[in-house]
Amino acid sequence: MQFEDIIAKLREVCGEEVIVDVNEEASPKMITIKPENLLQVSETLYKNESLFFDMLSCITGVDNGPEANTMEVVYNFYSIPFEHALMLKVILPRENPVVSSLVSIWKTADWHERETYDLLGIHFGGHPDLRRLLMPADWEGHPLRKDYKNLEYYRGIKVEY
Amino acid sequence: MGNQVQYQYKDDNLLKSEPNKYQQGDLKSEEMIVNLGPQHPSTHGVLRMEVVTDGEIIKDVVPHLGYLHRCFEKHAESLPYNQTIPFVDRLDYLTAMNSEHAWAMGVEKMLGITDKIPKRVEYIRVLVAELNRMASHFVAIGTYAMDIGAFTPFLWMMRDREHIIRLLEWASGARMLYNYVWVGGVFYDLPVGFEERCKQFVDYFRPKLEELKRLIIDNKIFVERTANVGVLPLDLAINYGVTGPMLRGSGLRYDLRKVDAYSVYPEIDFDIPVGEGLMGTKGDCWDRTYVRVLEVKESLKIIEQCVEKLTGEHKRTPDFDPHALVPKKIRPKAQEIYTRAENPKGELGFYFRADGKTDVPFRCKSRSCCFVNLSIISELSKGSLIADFIAILGSIDIVLGEVDR
Numbered sequence: 001m002q003f004e005d006i007i008a009k010l011r012e013v014c015g016e017e018v019i020v021d022v023n024e025e026a027s028p029k030m031i032t033i034k035p036e037n038l039l040q041v042s043e044t045l046y047k048n049e050s051l052f053f054d055m056l057s058c059i060t061g062v063d064n065g066p067e068a069n070t071m072e073v074v075y076n077f078y079s080i081p082f083e084h085a086l087m088l089k090v091i092l093p094r095e096n097p098v099v100s101s102l103v104s105i106w107k108t109a110d111w112h113e114r115e116t117y118d119l120l121g122i123h124f125g126g127h128p129d130l131r132r133l134l135m136p137a138d139w140e141g142h143p144l145r146k147d148y149k150n151l152e153y154y155r156g157i158k159v160e161y
Numbered sequence: 162m163g164n165q166v167q168y169q170y171k172d173d174n175l176l177k178s179e180p181n182k183y184q185q186g187d188l189k190s191e192e193m194i195v196n197l198g199p200q201h202p203s204t205h206g207v208l209r210m211e212v213v214t215d216g217e218i219i220k221d222v223v224p225h226l227g228y229l230h231r232c233f234e235k236h237a238e239s240l241p242y243n244q245t246i247p248f249v250d251r252l253d254y255l256t257a258m259n260s261e262h263a264w265a266m267g268v269e270k271m272l273g274i275t276d277k278i279p280k281r282v283e284y285i286r287v288l289v290a291e292l293n294r295m296a297s298h299f300v301a302i303g304t305y306a307m308d309i310g311a312f313t314p315f316l317w318m319m320r321d322r323e324h325i326i327r328l329l330e331w332a333s334g335a336r337m338l339y340n341y342v343w344v345g346g347v348f349y350d351l352p353v354g355f356e357e358r359c360k361q362f363v364d365y366f367r368p369k370l371e372e373l374k375r376l377i378i379d380n381k382i383f384v385e386r387t388a389n390v391g392v393l394p395l396d397l398a399i400n401y402g403v404t405g406p407m408l409r410g411s412g413l414r415y416d417l418r419k420v421d422a423y424s425v426y427p428e429i430d431f432d433i434p435v436g437e438g439l440m441g442t443k444g445d446c447w448d449r450t451y452v453r454v455l456e457v458k459e460s461l462k463i464i465e466q467c468v469e470k471l472t473g474e475h476k477r478t479p480d481f482d483p484h485a486l487v488p489k490k491i492r493p494k495a496q497e498i499y500t501r502a503e504n505p506k507g508e509l510g511f512y513f514r515a516d517g518k519t520d521v522p523f524r525c526k527s528r529s530c531c532f533v534n535l536s537i538i539s540e541l542s543k544g545s546l547i548a549d550f551i552a553i554l555g556s557i558d559i560v561l562g563e564v565d566r
Contacts, residue, residue, distance in 0.1 A: 058528035108402030134227040
């Protein structure tokens with residue numbers, strides 16, 4: 001299935017306005033959708049028999065910095081039987097970045113989302129167990145944000161070396 | 162600096178480091194929390210497992226990661242692309258060549274020079290990557306046998322791994338962290354005589370592989386200990402994003418070397434072994450080990466064909482320069498890509514965002530295979546005996562450097 005067919009199928013099932021932006025330069029080709037449509041679109045991607053994206057390869061959080069004042073979550077889907085790939089992006093406000101969790105569809109989203117929450121502070125609504133994954137539970141701040149400043153001391157240990 | 166105080170002692174500095182998910186009140190009577198790790202022989206690194214048990218049955222497992230968190234993504238976002246390669250080595254220190262190959266291919270794809278890489282460079286890369294794949298599987302098989310309780314296979318595997326390590330040291334100058342595959346080329350052409358030594362190694366190891374099969378794979382004790390243990394159904398494996406020998410052990414013929422056909426793999430003839438449940442259920446711990454052994458055999462085939470090409474069609478010439486395409490300055494145009502390659506442990510993917518104005522990536526995420534493969538441990542071990550837990554954990558073949566990144 002070609003990229004155009006995937007878009008056409010999504011528009012057919014989820015409505016015409018569901019895709020905000022299409023980027024054919026990206027590899028694999030990318031679509032941008034509104035955060036509120038994420039769960040519906042993902043369910044279509046997984047359940048529709050002609051799309052059938054059964055593998056969620058990667059979830060990436062991106063902080064665009066205080067000037068742009070947005071954050072992004074990028075999803076990489078892959079369909080093993082049909083061998084087609086899709087990149088999907090949602091853009092969130094930087095003050096209160098919330099997007100729905102995909103754990104109910106792909107279990108692999110569990111750790112990816114926890115990691116994104118841990119390192120970038122993006123919240124995933126409906127995640128069953130949103131705790132920090134890599135950083136200590138009482139760490140302050142989210143290290144991959146562009147304006148992140150190291151703590152001076154963590155439990156009496158100097159952080160800067 | 163000098164004697165500057167790094168650590169100020171206060172009473173509350175010594176609180177327990179990571180809180181348990183389960184507190185005493187959450188447990189039913191007869192249930193108990195057993196802590197495995199942070200240090201444990203079956204984890205190659207530091208990992209704490211909070212295991213809730215009822216008698217000998219496992220009720221739940223909560224992994225606590227991050228003890229080794231070495232900020233790969235933060236480093237990668239502050240260094241030029243070529244200077245990150247030594248850090249890529251340290252993701253999974255047992256498969257450094259494969260990780261470098263994945264990184265270099267990703268950056269070359271961004272620069273648009275994938276098709277221009279000389280064939281000899283590509284064959285050298287595949288040769289060293291397959292040598293490294295074998296070395297990684299040797300460690301996986303040997304230490305797994307040791308997890309189960311056998312010691313001899315570990316020594317045998319380490320002995321044979323040493324031959325590979327010496328070959329790679331000869332080529333790159335380092336034993337484990339090579340910095341050999343560069344963006345656009347390799348560090349140096351192979352040393353004179355390398356191909357012949359590879360051929361000697363293949364001839365040496367072929368009969369050893371049969372011995373190894375007799376020693377572990379067909380061993381009755383090993384079969385009793387691993388068959389029907391930690392069965393991973395295929396649909397669950399895909400839903401959890403599990404890749405590599407774990408996914409193939411569950412019976413799916415899915416290998417990115419074939420699926421994506423990157424580098425010169427399409428020109429090479431090799432098979433993808435899958436688990437068939439010969440000794441028990443499809444997708445159990447035995448199947449996963451069996452797939453690794455068969456993959457070693459396929460790697461031998463690939464190495465033979467690479468050596469043949471490197472001494473015949475693409476043999477060394479005095480004017481061959483492996484640096485010919487290495488860019489002085491790597492500045493890809495603004496783009497977003499997700500690139501992936503088949504590491505010994507599964508799919509290693511990199512997500513790059515370049516802004517086109519600087520030499521460093523704006524965002525670089527590594528989707529590491531061990532991280533995703535480990536996430537299934539809780540599901541896989543629920544309901545099994547605590548003695549089998551080590552067998553299940555060992556069969557996943559994790560390196561914590563890649564889990565924590």
